[in-house]
Amino acid sequence: MFERIAELAIRRSRLVLIVAAVVVVLMGALGAGAFGKLLGGGFDDPSSQSSRAREVIDDKFGGETNLVLLVRAPEGRIDAPAAKRSGQALVSDLKGERDLANVVSYWDTDNPDLRSKDGREAIVLARVKGKDAELQENAKAVIDDYAGTYEDTLTVKAGGSAGVSNEMGPQTTEDLILAESIAVPLILLLLLVVFGTVVSALLPLAIALVAIVGVFAQLFVVGSVTDVSIFAINLTTALGLGLGVDYALLMISRFREQLASGASVDDAVRTTMSTAGRTVAFSAATVAAALAALMVFPQYFLRSFGYSGVGVVVIAALATLFVMPALLNVLGHRVNSGRMPWSKPGRRSASGVPLWGRLARTVMRRPALTALPVLAVLLLAASPLLGITFGTPDERVLPENAESRQVSTALRENFKGNDAAALHVVIDKAVDKAPLESYAAELSGLEGVVRVEASTGVYADGQSKASGPGNPALGRPATQQLNVVSDLTPKSDDAKNLVEEVRTAAPPSGTNPLVSGVDAELVDSNDSIAGKLPLAIGLIAVSTFILLFLFTGSIVQPLRALVLNLISLGATIGVMTWIFQDGNLSGLLGFTAQPMETSMTVLMFCVAFGLSMDYEVFVTSRIKELHEQGEDNESAVTNGLGHTGRIVSAAAVLLAVSFFAFGTAKISFLQLFGLGSGLAILIDAIAVRGVLVPAAMRLLGRSAWYAPAFLKKFHGRFGLSEGGPAPVEPEAAPKVVSQTGA
Known part of the structure; x- marks a missing residue:
C-alpha cells in the first residue's frame, strides 16, 4: 500500500x-x-437517576431552575419603596418573556430565604426554555436584555447553569484564539531550530x-x-x-x-x-x-x-x-x-554517536543504577493520587470576575441556603397530603438541610414552618416535587453524603422518588464513569497490545510499553492533582483549587496514553529494524535511540507546546488538560524513552523479543513491519538534519 x-x-x-x-x-x-x-x-449520564428526575421535572413542571438573577439595591435595602417597585416591575417583565418559565422571586412570594442576610440583595429564579443550542440562544437573549442596570435602581447579575454556560462559550473561543496565537509562532520558531x-x-x-x-x-x-x-x-x-x-x-x-x-x-x-x-x-x-x-x-x-x-x-x-x-x-x-x-x-558529536545513543549506552551499562532514581522521582510525583477526589465542572472553573461565579459566591455567602444547588426530589405518583408532609419534614431534619419546599408547605428542622407558605407550583395531580435546600458547600463530601441520605430516606408508601440537582449529578456522573472505566482501560490495553504485537512480533514489548506508560501517566496525573486539587501554583496560574474534574481526567489519560504510544512506535520501529538486520539487543537499542532520540525529543517539545499554550486559558479544566497533556508528553519522551526503555531492554535481554512459536508464525503471516532499505548515515549533512526515520 x-x-x-x-x-x-x-x-x-x-x-x-x-x-x-x-x-x-x-x-x-x-x-x-x-x-x-x-x-x-x-x-451527565442520560440514564442516571438525576437525569431521569430532570426529565420528569421538564415534562411535568416546566424544568428545573437554570437561571438565577441576583438583584442588588446599590443604595439602601431591597425592601425600600423604589427598589421594591423596580423589583416588582423586573419580575413582571420576566414573567412576560416567552422563553422563561417558573419565575419565582422574593417580591412575589415574600419568602425571606430569597433575600440576603443584609437585606441589600434578592434573587429571582427562573427556567430558560429549550434544549441544547436553543436553550443557549434563549439564555443569551434574556441575559443580554436584563443583566446590568435595571431602571437605574437595581443592578442585575446572571448566574445558575444557564449563566455559566452563557459565559463559558465565549471564554472558550477566547482561550482557543490566545492559545493558538502563542503556539503557532513558537512551533514555527522551534521548527526553524530543528531543521x-x-x-x-x-x-x-x-x-x-x-x-x-x-x-x-x-x-x-x-x-x-x-x-x-x-x-x-x-x-x-x-x-x-x-x-x-x-x-x-x-x-x-x-x-x-x-x-x-x-x-x-x-x-x-x-x-x-x-x-x-x-x-x-x-x-x-x-x-x-x-x-x-x-x-x-x-x-x-x-x-x-x-x-x-x-x-x-x-x-x-x-x-x-x-x-x-x-x-x-x-x-x-x-x-x-x-x-x-x-x-x-x-x-557531528565528537564521539560520532548522537547524544541519545550515548545516553542509551550509558543506561544499558548500569540499567538498575540509572533507572531506579528515575522511577523513584516518577513514583513520588504520583503520590498525590493517594488523596485524589473527583468533581464535575461548575462556576469555579471560570475566573473570579465572571458574573455567574460572583452570583454563586453571593448565594453561598449571603443567603440562607443555596437555592441554585438545591436537591430536587420528584415523586411521579399521586401522594396524599399527610404522607407527603411527613416525608418533607423527615428530609428537613437531615444534617445540613435549611428547608424543604413542597406544595404543602415549607419545612425545617423536622417540622412545618408556619411562616413559610407552600408552593402550589410544586404539586401536580399525579406528581410532586420537593426542593431540598442546604447550606452545605456544593460538591463537598458533606453535600454528596446528603444526596445518599435523601435517596435512602423512607419515602411515602408505594413511591420511588428520584433525586436530581448539581450534587446528585456529581454522584451519578462519578458512579457512571467509574462503572465504564474498567471497560475503557481494558479496550485500550487490549487494542494496544494487539497493535504492538503485530508491529514487533513480541508479546513482551507490548507489556513493557503498557507498564512504562502507566508509570509515566500516574506521575502526570499526580502532579496535576498536586497543582489543581491541592492548589499549588494557583496564584501563578489564576485558578481556584477544587476536586479533579472527572471527565477531563479520563480524557487526559486517554489522550496522553495514545500520544505515549505514538513515541513508543517511533522508537521501537527503528530498534526493531536494526534488530532484524542482525544487531544484538544492546546495539539495536543504542543505535535505534541514536537515530530516533532527536526526532522524538523534537516532536515531543513541539507537541507539548501546542498543549502548554492552553495553560493561558481562563477556564481551569482547560488549563488542567493542556498542562497535563504537555507534561505527560515530555515525561514520556525524556524519562521513559531516554532512560526507562533502554534500561528495561537491557534487563530483558533476548527475552524482549519473545513470542510463542504459534504467535511467531501468526506474526510472520499477518504482522506489520518496516519496509525499505536501512538508511545510510549522512556524512556531510547539516547538523540540523535529523538522523532518524522511525
Missing part, C-alpha cells in the same frame, strides 16, 4: 496537491459553521493546517447528527496541530536523510513512505485506538472527544501520507532552501 502511495506522489504529485487544496477549501467552508453546532455541558531551513520548517505547519481545517469540518458534520461538546474545538485543535507537526516532522527528517545519503528524489520518496510513512500509519492507529475508548462513556462530553479525537488523528495521518510525499517530490532538494545562519554542515 505504501509503495503505491509513493508512486502516486511521484507520478501525479501536482494532481494530488490540487485535489488536496480543493478538499481543504471545501472543509474550510464546511467548518465555518462548527461553532453553531457545539454545545456546553455533556457531563535549520525555512522551507522544511513551513511544511509541517501546512500539514497541521490541513488537520485543523479538517477538525472544524468534522465537528460541523458530527455536531449535526449528535451532541458534541464545545470544548472539542479547543482540545482537538491542539491535537491536530501537534500531530500534524509530529507526523510531518518524521517524514521530512527521513526524506532529508535519504537525500543527504545520495539517493535520488524519487528513491527518497519511496524509502520515506515505506519506513516513516508506515510508522505514521501505525502510530495513528495506536492513538486512535486509545481515543476510541472514550466512546464507551455515556456522557457526550467524553464521547465528543472519541468522535473528534479519532477523526483528527485520521485526518492528520491521511494528510501526512498523501499530501506530504507529493510536496516532497515537487520540492526535491529545494526542501533545504532558506538555510538559517546557525545551520552548519558537517558537524
Whole structure:
C-alpha cells in the first residue's frame, strides 16, 4: 500500500496537491459553521437517576431552575419603596418573556430565604426554555436584555447553569484564539531550530493546517447528527496541530536523510513512505485506538472527544501520507532552501554517536543504577493520587470576575441556603397530603438541610414552618416535587453524603422518588464513569497490545510499553492533582483549587496514553529494524535511540507546546488538560524513552523479543513491519538534519 502511495506522489504529485487544496477549501467552508453546532455541558449520564428526575421535572413542571438573577439595591435595602417597585416591575417583565418559565422571586412570594442576610440583595429564579443550542440562544437573549442596570435602581447579575454556560462559550473561543496565537509562532520558531531551513520548517505547519481545517469540518458534520461538546474545538485543535507537526516532522527528517545519503528524489520518496510513512500509519492507529475508548462513556462530553479525537488523528495521518510525499517530490532538494545562519554542515558529536545513543549506552551499562532514581522521582510525583477526589465542572472553573461565579459566591455567602444547588426530589405518583408532609419534614431534619419546599408547605428542622407558605407550583395531580435546600458547600463530601441520605430516606408508601440537582449529578456522573472505566482501560490495553504485537512480533514489548506508560501517566496525573486539587501554583496560574474534574481526567489519560504510544512506535520501529538486520539487543537499542532520540525529543517539545499554550486559558479544566497533556508528553519522551526503555531492554535481554512459536508464525503471516532499505548515515549533512526515520 505504501509503495503505491509513493508512486502516486511521484507520478501525479501536482494532481494530488490540487485535489488536496480543493478538499481543504471545501472543509474550510464546511467548518465555518462548527461553532453553531457545539454545545456546553455533556457531563451527565442520560440514564442516571438525576437525569431521569430532570426529565420528569421538564415534562411535568416546566424544568428545573437554570437561571438565577441576583438583584442588588446599590443604595439602601431591597425592601425600600423604589427598589421594591423596580423589583416588582423586573419580575413582571420576566414573567412576560416567552422563553422563561417558573419565575419565582422574593417580591412575589415574600419568602425571606430569597433575600440576603443584609437585606441589600434578592434573587429571582427562573427556567430558560429549550434544549441544547436553543436553550443557549434563549439564555443569551434574556441575559443580554436584563443583566446590568435595571431602571437605574437595581443592578442585575446572571448566574445558575444557564449563566455559566452563557459565559463559558465565549471564554472558550477566547482561550482557543490566545492559545493558538502563542503556539503557532513558537512551533514555527522551534521548527526553524530543528531543521535549520525555512522551507522544511513551513511544511509541517501546512500539514497541521490541513488537520485543523479538517477538525472544524468534522465537528460541523458530527455536531449535526449528535451532541458534541464545545470544548472539542479547543482540545482537538491542539491535537491536530501537534500531530500534524509530529507526523510531518518524521517524514521530512527521513526524506532529508535519504537525500543527504545520495539517493535520488524519487528513491527518497519511496524509502520515506515505506519506513516513516508506515510508522505514521501505525502510530495513528495506536492513538486512535486509545481515543476510541472514550466512546464507551455515556456522557457526550467524553464521547465528543472519541468522535473528534479519532477523526483528527485520521485526518492528520491521511494528510501526512498523501499530501506530504507529493510536496516532497515537487520540492526535491529545494526542501533545504532558506538555510538559517546557525545551520552548519558537517558537524557531528565528537564521539560520532548522537547524544541519545550515548545516553542509551550509558543506561544499558548500569540499567538498575540509572533507572531506579528515575522511577523513584516518577513514583513520588504520583503520590498525590493517594488523596485524589473527583468533581464535575461548575462556576469555579471560570475566573473570579465572571458574573455567574460572583452570583454563586453571593448565594453561598449571603443567603440562607443555596437555592441554585438545591436537591430536587420528584415523586411521579399521586401522594396524599399527610404522607407527603411527613416525608418533607423527615428530609428537613437531615444534617445540613435549611428547608424543604413542597406544595404543602415549607419545612425545617423536622417540622412545618408556619411562616413559610407552600408552593402550589410544586404539586401536580399525579406528581410532586420537593426542593431540598442546604447550606452545605456544593460538591463537598458533606453535600454528596446528603444526596445518599435523601435517596435512602423512607419515602411515602408505594413511591420511588428520584433525586436530581448539581450534587446528585456529581454522584451519578462519578458512579457512571467509574462503572465504564474498567471497560475503557481494558479496550485500550487490549487494542494496544494487539497493535504492538503485530508491529514487533513480541508479546513482551507490548507489556513493557503498557507498564512504562502507566508509570509515566500516574506521575502526570499526580502532579496535576498536586497543582489543581491541592492548589499549588494557583496564584501563578489564576485558578481556584477544587476536586479533579472527572471527565477531563479520563480524557487526559486517554489522550496522553495514545500520544505515549505514538513515541513508543517511533522508537521501537527503528530498534526493531536494526534488530532484524542482525544487531544484538544492546546495539539495536543504542543505535535505534541514536537515530530516533532527536526526532522524538523534537516532536515531543513541539507537541507539548501546542498543549502548554492552553495553560493561558481562563477556564481551569482547560488549563488542567493542556498542562497535563504537555507534561505527560515530555515525561514520556525524556524519562521513559531516554532512560526507562533502554534500561528495561537491557534487563530483558533476548527475552524482549519473545513470542510463542504459534504467535511467531501468526506474526510472520499477518504482522506489520518496516519496509525499505536501512538508511545510510549522512556524512556531510547539516547538523540540523535529523538522523532518524522511525
